[in-house]
Amino acid sequence: xxxxxxxxxxxxxxxxxxxxxxxxxxxxxxxxxxxxxxxxxxxxxxxxxxxxxxxxxxxxxxxxxxxxxxxxxxxxxxxxxxxxxxxxxxxxxxxxxxxxxxxxxxxxxxxxxxxxxxxxxxxxxxxxxxxxxxxxxxxxxxxxxxxxxxxxxxxxxxxxxxxxxxxxxxxxxxxxxxxxxxxxxxxxxxxxxxxxxxxxxxxxxxxxxxxxxxxxxxxxxxxxxxxxxxxxxxxxxxxxxxxxxxxxxxxxxxxxxxxxxxxxxxxxxxxxxxxxxxxxxxxxxxxxxxxxxxxxxxxxxxxxxxxxxxxxxxxxxxxxxxxxxxxxxxxxxxxxxxxxxxxxxxxxxxxxxxxxxxxxxxxxxxxxxxxxxxxxxxxxxxxxxxxxxxxxxxxxxxxxxxxxxxxxxxxxxxxxxxxxxxxxxxxxxxxxxxxxxxxxxxxxxxxxxxxxxxxxxxxxxxxxxxxxxxxxxxxxxxxx
Numbered sequence: 001x002x003x004x005x006x007x008x009x010x011x012x013x014x015x016x017x018x019x020x021x022x023x024x025x026x027x028x029x030x031x032x033x034x035x036x037x038x039x040x041x042x043x044x045x046x047x048x049x050x051x052x053x054x055x056x057x058x059x060x061x062x063x064x065x066x067x068x069x070x071x072x073x074x075x076x077x078x079x080x081x082x083x084x085x086x087x088x089x090x091x092x093x094x095x096x097x098x099x100x101x102x103x104x105x106x107x108x109x110x111x112x113x114x115x116x117x118x119x120x121x122x123x124x125x126x127x128x129x130x131x132x133x134x135x136x137x138x139x140x141x142x143x144x145x146x147x148x149x150x151x152x153x154x155x156x157x158x159x160x161x162x163x164x165x166x167x168x169x170x171x172x173x174x175x176x177x178x179x180x181x182x183x184x185x186x187x188x189x190x191x192x193x194x195x196x197x198x199x200x201x202x203x204x205x206x207x208x209x210x211x212x213x214x215x216x217x218x219x220x221x222x223x224x225x226x227x228x229x230x231x232x233x234x235x236x237x238x239x240x241x242x243x244x245x246x247x248x249x250x251x252x253x254x255x256x257x258x259x260x261x262x263x264x265x266x267x268x269x270x271x272x273x274x275x276x277x278x279x280x281x282x283x284x285x286x287x288x289x290x291x292x293x294x295x296x297x298x299x300x301x302x303x304x305x306x307x308x309x310x311x312x313x314x315x316x317x318x319x320x321x322x323x324x325x326x327x328x329x330x331x332x333x334x335x336x337x338x339x340x341x342x343x344x345x346x347x348x349x350x351x352x353x354x355x356x357x358x359x360x361x362x363x364x365x366x367x368x369x370x371x372x373x374x375x376x377x378x379x380x381x382x383x384x385x386x387x388x389x390x391x392x393x394x395x396x397x398x399x400x401x402x403x404x405x406x407x408x409x410x411x412x413x414x415x416x417x418x419x420x421x422x423x424x425x426x427x428x429x430x431x432x433x434x435x436x437x438x439x440x441x442x443x444x445x446x447x448x449x450x451x452x453x454x455x456x457x458x459x460x461x462x463x464x465x466x467x468x469x470x471x472x473x474x475x476x477x478x479x480x
Contacts, residue, residue, distance in 0.1 A: 361394025
């Protein structure tokens, strides 16, 4: 495909991704003449101070643990990381974190905060567009309510980035959204800069239950797979139509072409296809521009989804929940498919019966990418404890693990699954200064975040809490 055709297709299909004439992505969150677009709410520019975290244990999640060590935050980035005495930095605020632990900000790959917002009522139940088995064209961003009070509680648990997903009623539930945990009035301004689009898919019991109870398809697992394959067949045809039009109209834009199609006529090669929001999302997957995040519990269901991926030439980025991942851990590791799961949440339905505490450790031992996710506004507040449970379960089973590997379950590995590991997930020079200072070891049940930095700016200070993010929290606590 020509460079021009690629630009045209990606610009049309991504909708939120704007491309310049030189094929380089433009930040869609900055109002520029080059992008030709502007968001309603432009993210504010925060001047992050220079901060030196000195004297604590530094767990980099990049293979090294320094005790004592230091981290220098400058201009919103990590400027230096190392062992021993911190360097003298002119104009810096030096924080003595002796006896405390510094880690990367935690990342949750599976949240419904803001789309199943608190208080939990029908009015705030916006996570499942359960009106058709495939609704790829809906976006979680358009349901996201940034005043959900659970957001701030996640930050208090050390979470600096999260992926908000549609629910799992549908075979293809729609696009997720990767958010940086800074308060804004709308979800678009909270989008993590440069994060790829993600798409929520589901297999197994949920879709067949939801639609089987409506006496319609899918009502079986084979119906699930037919529905997935049909959706991708249609998306493949749609993408091929756009490719054919772009190849034969190198100097035209779709908006410049008058619509001549009469009612009832099919697509004509001399005209751009009619836009289809569902097929656009799936076309992004086929182009490799959107990351499939697939709700799947059993080994057999995961294998079926991998067969669909092979048939249509795309890569599953991560299986979510994946309680039986340990049964096919060699296959998942070989295919570089991440496993986003819990430490010990299972048994609530039949496909969740074979969960084991050693799942995370076994996937890691096999060379796979294990991830602790929450799927819960409560679990989101203690991802560190879930990582600790998985870590010690693995040690008890005789699996050789390091603390650095377990920390990666909630930092580096989820960053990879969301396509942002070049920016966050480890304490390395040049990455965004998303950093948590814990008052003890993060795998200790009594440890809590003391300070949470996002892009080098102090977002949470346990000793000096600021005004609540949500209006629902106003007046809920008495002043001392």
